[in-house]
Amino acid sequence: MTAPIKKDVNKGYIALLGWSLNAVEAAANFDRRYIVVAPDWAEPYCTEHNIPYLPWNFERLNDRSMEIAEKLRDLGVDAAVPLFEETVEWAGAINSVLMDNPRLFGQSMLMRDKSLMKRRAQLGGIRVGIFEEAHDRDDVIRFLKRVNQTLLKLDGDPNDPIHFKAFDKAGCLGHRVIRTPDDVDAIPEEEFPALMESHLDGWEFAVEAWIHNGKIAFLNISEYVTLGYSVYVPASPALEEYRPQIRQQIEKLIRTFDIEFGFIHPEYFVTSDGEMYFGEVAYRPPGFKVFELLERVYGFNAYQALILCFDPKATAEEVREFFPREVVDAKGYAGCFGVYPRRRVVSTLQIPEETESHAYFESHELTAPMEETVTKRTAFGTHWGLVYFVGDDADTLHKLLKHQEELDFYL
């Protein structure tokens, strides 16, 4: 059994907003005091395992928002760390009270609205694709037409797709690719309002940046093999060549959004001419277990890094010592692949033999199917679980991840 970590009362006291076992574990192993703020279903688990806990149901912000902020302030909490998209505005509201800085709340609202976020980026001189808000299906049809007219397509030419993203959903949830009016009909009512963007052919990647005192403390580039399917860190040498430009872009983003501390997770495209387009940015840990991948190759715990960068009592020196050197300190490449069943009816989980006997294969978190019929995928939906790979060569890993798309994990 691991001995409890000695907590340093001179360092910050952190509230984790939302339930994530990995985050809790990281906090338990870190020298900061912490408290988990999560819905009441987490209570028995926290009680059983002596995890500091405060019950709170994160619905829409309401007039009780002040209550949780004051509760945390009274406990002596210094900062609130959002773990999920839904808790970002809560963290903003709470931190604006804890740190006596009302601007933080407005900043967090920007992060929660994809359309506002884009406009702000545009105002800051950051390149974005063509985008527009959609309030109903007619808006979507109009945008699809206009984008394709702009691209000088004739009637009958296959449309270039547009991207449709529900305003306030995290990552790939509610992200649809629209090519035809039929696709438009398939959008459920509750996904409006939404942001529409033109499609950019290019290299898509994401960045994880930890920020302290308004400066980048650590910057990782995550390379997507196929959006919604696979990602690996650090990026391939070819993409890493763009690191200086990417760094500039992130610095621009930090200035534009006026971010002093914490962590951002933006997405970009590099088009074939080397131009970088901003996609969106989130103020919370990325999905697809990128934190776990980073720990695997760099050895530092990304959740602890998160806590550190939110802690107003963290010193510049401590931050500097915490992080490894970017890229050069990474031991190999770590990637993961999100499995979707390829058949309509499945009954068993069977990891393909070629996958699990590959030297790069590390582990998986797939479980046996609960239902036999696979729901048709509409948006970039939720995968059934991740498969992890680790290896020394980015190219091998890239091809390996791509190849998984052709294999059946569920039969």
Added chain:
Amino acid sequence: MTDVSNKDSNESSATTTPAHLIDKLDQAIALLEAARDFAKVGKLPRVLDTCRRVLLHQDGLSVIEARAEALENAGVFLGSDWAAPQHLVAPLSRHALTGSVDILLIETLSDLRLLAVARGQYRHPLISAEYANQYLTQILAINLDLLFNPPDEARRLHQGRLTFLPQALLEHLASHIGYEQIVDKLIGEIWRVLEQRPIQTGPAKQMITRIAACQYDPEIALTGAGADRLVSSLFGPTRASREDPGLEVYQERLATMDEMTLQTEASGFARAMHDTGLVSAYHPLLLLHLLENQENLLADALGLSSTGRDCMLCYRQLVHALIHQAVTPQTPQSIYGLALMLERGILYQSPLAPALWRQLRLQLCPEAINRLALVSLPDVPAETRLMEGVLCMLGQPLGVGQGNNPTCQSARALSMWSCNDPDYLLQMVAWAARDDEIIMHFEGQPVSSRLAGAGVALSAPIDLDPVSMVVVPHLDRIYAEMGRRCIGRVGDPHRWINPEFHGWWTGRGFRIGVDVQTGLLFETETFLRHFYASYHPFYNGNQPLIHPQPAGIAVTDSAARFIGWHAVTILRVGLDQESVMRVYFYNPNNDSGQDWGNGVVVSTAGQGERYGEASLPFEEFASRLYIFHYDPLEHGVLAAISAEELHRVMTMIQGSWGESRLPETPMQMLPD
């Protein structure tokens, strides 16, 4: 005979575990080790999956064994039964080794850990090396059949690429624990099982075959007494078959034997058969030879007493016809069944002989033939196999087992009919085997096994005696349908089902010790007093039990924890040789000798049990009972059991399955 080193069926890859995989295993273990207790559950799947991949390699078992201590310290067993190896129950390993991948893996890790402990490589805080050694010996004895049986369909389905693992694991264990140790234990184990005289002797015969192989291995010194008797009963029970000459040679020898020699052979076979309940493949050759040439020795070859001999002479033609149809070297157990049936004297019941004549000429439906083919050797006609089963069931009513199926009710019914109403049993067999349909009646309404929906068992059983193979699927569907017809009624459905399903003699009076709505204990004291008044000879006017009665048992494991409800038959209640009042009962489970915890150990021999009977002292039985039937017209007054005795039984209930079922109001006040 089975080749001891059965490497061909080992499907694991012939390669050794690659270094990168071993690294990954060590990393996964380290991550689990480093995790806080609350987070371990998240790190466990990776450890198990990596272990699984390691085990696919030839040296995988050794790789895992070498890390047994690290795995346990990291917390692989945390929060599971395996965390307390001192409480593990060897018979449950069978379920684990034949179960799905996850449980198979955990069991494998646990067994390899015990091996490391037994070999002195891992000093365990909770168990000693001797204990581990002894426990592994039990595991081997219980699962020895997995060592030589090919995996069945269910295992292939559940275990996928790991189907080879149980066998590989047991081989690995055996090669380190030492075969000679298992063989000795195994011999005791086989004797214990055989004393219950199961109808299905296949597993025992396979194990004996294995022992015979060990006898010829110069490296193994067999010390266990009784090995010779077992091996010889199968392979050379008589002077002329002593050296296991083969069927053809023995047949030739028969032709040259005089009456004296035949007499010796006949009594030799009979002695071995009644000694073990097993019949040698040579025995049928002799019997058929005698039938043609020396009929006067038939009774000797069957080992009959004057009762059986008399019965055989009365029904000479029928017995001859039965031998002709049922007795072949592939179906030798038919001889034992025939002998015991004759000894029971049931042929004197007038419907039985004509019913057997019907059975002899029965046209089997294709469904029955297909089901019988699953449990027959090739080239054995379905009629022959079924008749062997019929004779065995009539001769060994308590030898019926439910196999690995949740069909204890059906097995119990078959056994009860054989005991009590054998011509009804034959009627059921005829309907099922000829018509592929059984119709029973429930409260005046017909219930057809064809129209009824699914049974309790989700798939048709494949591991039963011939009669059960044919009849149980029908009974199971009817039983389940009767249950469906009770939906909505207040109370336990067995109240109505048991009398309709088992027979008129099942008491219509019904008592249950549990409140069906809440699952809590209900009127325990009255329940017990009533049970004593109905069944205990000291309290019921010394009335022996007349008909076998169905009863419900709360089965507990060796730590006295509740496992589930189970159907048994109360056969008789009487004093054993030490003047302890015992309940003798039939348990459709294949092996009745079970440890139910807190000292309640079901005895199967040595306490006055007849073959196939299980027994417990009356108090101990009462402490696990939750349902019994009685005749409402004869229930008499509640027994005035002494306060101490009542207290003892109630304490046993509270200390086992009743622990979490205590009603809010305290159990009834004990009288002063």
